[in-house]
Amino acid sequence: MLKDIPKLVSELNENDLIYILTFNRDSDNNFISYTEGIEMIVKYTNVPIYGSWDFYLNKGIVGGKITAGFLQGATAAKQALQFLKGEPIDNIDIILDGASEYMFDYHFLTRNNVNINELPKDSIIINRPEKFLEKYQSVLLNIFVSLFILVLAILYKAKQKESSMRANYTQRLESKVKERTIKLKEANQKLEWLSNIDGLTQIFNRRYFDTVLSQELLNHQKSKETLVLMICDIDYFKRYNDTYGHLAGDDCIKMVASILKAHCKKNTEIVARYGGEEFALIMPKTSHNEAKERAEAIRLSIADKALPHQSSDLGDFVSISIGVAVMNATKTTTIENIIGLADEALYKSKNSGRNKTTVKSN
Structure with missing residues (x-):
C-alpha cells in the first residue's frame, strides 16, 4: 500500500539499500x-537509494552507471540516420552500452559517506558546490596581471619625467589608480552577485539561500522572534514539460519566480x-497568520x-x-529542523x- 511505504523504508538498517524501478x-x-515515489522514500529513510535512469538524479539517488536519456536518444538518432542514408542494416553496429554514464549526486554521496576520489574517472557529479576562487580563477588572474602591468608602465613613465613635472604626474597617477581600484571593486562585486543568481530565473540560487537561511536562523535564535520558510512546488511539472516542451517549461518556471x-x-x-x-521564500519576523x-x-x-496546463x-x-x-528558533534549532518542517507541510x-497551502509550527 502507498501509505505503508514510509513505515517500511524507515525500518531498513544500515546494511540495506533501495532500488527504484521506473513505474x-x-x-x-x-x-x-x-x-512521487522517490520523494516519499527519501523523506523517511537514510539508506542508499539507487535507480537505473538519470531522471532520478537530483531527486534522491546516489548514482552509478545509469542510463542517460539524452545520450540514449542521441545514439538512437545516429543509428536512424545511418539507416535513412541507405546504410545496410547489417553494417549498423549493435550498441550494448552506449547510453550509460557514471553519474552521481554530490548531496547523496556525502550523505552516504562515499569518497569522491574513489569514483570512476570522468564521472559526472551534479550539485557539487563550486568555490568562488575556483570558478573565477582565470578572470581574477587576468585582472591582477593587467593591474601589475599597468603599475609597471606607470612606474617606468614616472622615471622619465622631469622633476618639474613630478608633482603634476603624481596627482594624475593617484587619480588613475583610484579609478582602477573602483573599477576592480565594482567588477568583484558583480562577480560575487552573479555567483548568487540562478541563470534561468534571475532570482537567488540554492547557494545563496543556504547562506541567508543560516544567518537568519542565528539572528532569530538571539531575538526569539518567529522565522518563516515557505517552499513551493509547481504541480505536475513533469507532465507540463512532456506536454509543452522544455522551453515552455522554462517560461513557466520564470513566470512563477517573478x-x-x-x-x-x-x-x-x-x-x-x-x-x-x-522555490523557497525566507520571511524573517513573520507571524503564523501573516505567513498563511x-x-x-x-x-x-x-x-x-491562468497559464494553460491540460x-x-x-x-x-x-x-x-x-x-x-x-519556526520559533531556540539555541538547539538547526537548518535541518526548519527545512524539514517546511518539507512536511509541502508533502x-x-x-x-x-x-493547497499547509502551515506547520514547531
Whole structure:
C-alpha cells in the first residue's frame, strides 16, 4: 500500500539499500510515479537509494552507471540516420552500452559517506558546490596581471619625467589608480552577485539561500522572534514539460519566480530557486497568520495567471502546492529542523490533493 511505504523504508538498517524501478504500483493497483515515489522514500529513510535512469538524479539517488536519456536518444538518432542514408542494416553496429554514464549526486554521496576520489574517472557529479576562487580563477588572474602591468608602465613613465613635472604626474597617477581600484571593486562585486543568481530565473540560487537561511536562523535564535520558510512546488511539472516542451517549461518556471519575487515585501525577505521546479521564500519576523495569508496570496496569484496546463489533474491551468514552516528558533534549532518542517507541510499539501497551502509550527 502507498501509505505503508514510509513505515517500511524507515525500518531498513544500515546494511540495506533501495532500488527504484521506473513505474510502480501498490497492492491496490494505484500507480506511483517515480517523482512521487522517490520523494516519499527519501523523506523517511537514510539508506542508499539507487535507480537505473538519470531522471532520478537530483531527486534522491546516489548514482552509478545509469542510463542517460539524452545520450540514449542521441545514439538512437545516429543509428536512424545511418539507416535513412541507405546504410545496410547489417553494417549498423549493435550498441550494448552506449547510453550509460557514471553519474552521481554530490548531496547523496556525502550523505552516504562515499569518497569522491574513489569514483570512476570522468564521472559526472551534479550539485557539487563550486568555490568562488575556483570558478573565477582565470578572470581574477587576468585582472591582477593587467593591474601589475599597468603599475609597471606607470612606474617606468614616472622615471622619465622631469622633476618639474613630478608633482603634476603624481596627482594624475593617484587619480588613475583610484579609478582602477573602483573599477576592480565594482567588477568583484558583480562577480560575487552573479555567483548568487540562478541563470534561468534571475532570482537567488540554492547557494545563496543556504547562506541567508543560516544567518537568519542565528539572528532569530538571539531575538526569539518567529522565522518563516515557505517552499513551493509547481504541480505536475513533469507532465507540463512532456506536454509543452522544455522551453515552455522554462517560461513557466520564470513566470512563477517573478510572481514570488513580487511578493517579497521587505528588504530582509528573499526568494530563491530551491531546485528544479521548487522555490523557497525566507520571511524573517513573520507571524503564523501573516505567513498563511501571504502563501495563499501567492497561490492565488499563480492561479490568476491562468497559464494553460491540460495535463494537470487539478484543472486546465498551472497551480502550485505550498508548505510553510513557522519556526520559533531556540539555541538547539538547526537548518535541518526548519527545512524539514517546511518539507512536511509541502508533502501534506501535495498528498491531500495539491494546489493547497499547509502551515506547520514547531
